[in-house]
């Protein structure tokens with residue numbers, strides 16, 4: 355294990371960078387996914403079409419292609435930002451499609467009569483979604499949403515590899531290929547442990563959340 | 572007493588047609604409902620009664636014809652439509668109380684979010700209404716903890732909280748155990764006596780006789796016959812109404 359402890363500073367930095375990518379991606383992909391889900395169930399046909407287009411595009415494109423487009427395609431279109439920004443952006447776009455579908459399946463699990471009752475009280479579409487449908491959808495949304503978000507946390511390694519650099523995966527990569535450390539201890543003892551700390555913590559938080567929304571009934 | 576202060580009925584359907592694909596569910600419906608009038612809609616299953624009810628607050632859009640409420644044409648989707656729906660109360664066969672909200676919260680939601688009333692004002696009004704329908708003691712329970720009859724009375728209170736101009740009831744007692752039917756009908760008769768304009772889809776002849784000004788008989792998407800309750804139940808004109816009544820009377 356000493357290769358890990360020898361480089362613990364690098365691993366801590368890598369861990370924090372990964373965490374940063376993940377938190378930004380979380381803050382971007384969840385609201386965006388909910389918004390796209392609202393489009394997909396909206397009564398307005400162009401919004402529905404837009405939502406479907408979005409999900410079809412980003413759910414069916416490999417993450418690496420989305421990231422490649424963000425990191426190298428957008429600069430060609432005159433958009434110049436850091437690799438970190440593009441990495442997070444790619445992850446957000448890609449993940450939002452899956453968040454959308456998890457949220458939409460939750461929305462569809464709420465009986466249609468609930469939204470009809472909301473509408474017949476004079477609530478508009480957004481109010482009905484916000485005060486009546488989404489709170490009930492949460493119960494069924496949390497488990498699949500959790501899977502999507504944990505997948506995103508692991509996918510942050512792909513974003514890291516795409517030039518963001520300095521995250522957990524890239525740190526492992528650098529130590530093994532550039533500095534010649536053996537692969538096994540670095541990736542199992544350092545990189546994997548780092549991701550497990552993040553995903554297992556997230557899993558535990560999700561379980562708490564699941565219990566909380568289950569009681570709120 | 573029914574009235575027409577400005578010569579306009581409160582609800583007017585003229586030449587209303589609707590299709591579900593090939594199925595012509597509403598065929599040339601003309602119907603006028605005055606303020607304070609109670610109209611019972613009766614007819615065999617699948618005759619379009621629910622669709623008619625739902626068309627009046629545009630839960631179902633219509634394909635042809637016009638519907639006006641208080642002289643105003645039903646708007647398309649959007650803000651205007653939401654405003655109109657707030658004036659039209661709806662009570663569903665399956666209650667549709669908000670499952671994640673307490674009884675009180677169910678009644679308060681519309682007034683606070685749509686009418687922009689203060690929470691305190693809405694709550695005190697909600698408690699009055701719950702008292703009126705006889706479920707005040709259940710205010711802090713969730714819908715699933717109530718009997719069907721209690722849930723439907725809460726649903727009525729929820730609709731009343733919006734101070735609607737007209738109330739639509741789509742088979743409000745069909746999902747209830749027999750011993751709970753009367754507690755709901757009694758509330759509805761009370762409303763009728765207080766002058767609420769009501770459209771009620773029901774096969775409860777007792778209610779029709781006690782509260783209705785008119786019975787509208789539908790079959791196959793058409794209004795086949797309109798009469799006062801006594802005449803309709805004792806001397807129906809059309810063969811289809813006679814046939815229908817003979818079936819529900821023998822049950």
Ligand SMILES: Nc1ncnc2c1ncn2[C@@H]1O[C@H](COP(=O)(O)OP(=O)(O)O)[C@@H](O)[C@H]1O
Nearest residue numbers: 591594596614615616617618619620621622623
């Ligand atoms: N959303 C729908 N899509 C297709 N057909 C429908 C829909 N809702 C109702 N129908 C059909 O329209 C007809 C009238 O239905 P409805 O208005 O519910 O009748 P009723 O309330 O008198 O039983 C029925 O044949 C029913 O199957």
Ligand SMILES: [Mg+2]
Nearest residue numbers: 620621622742
């Ligand atoms: Mg029906």
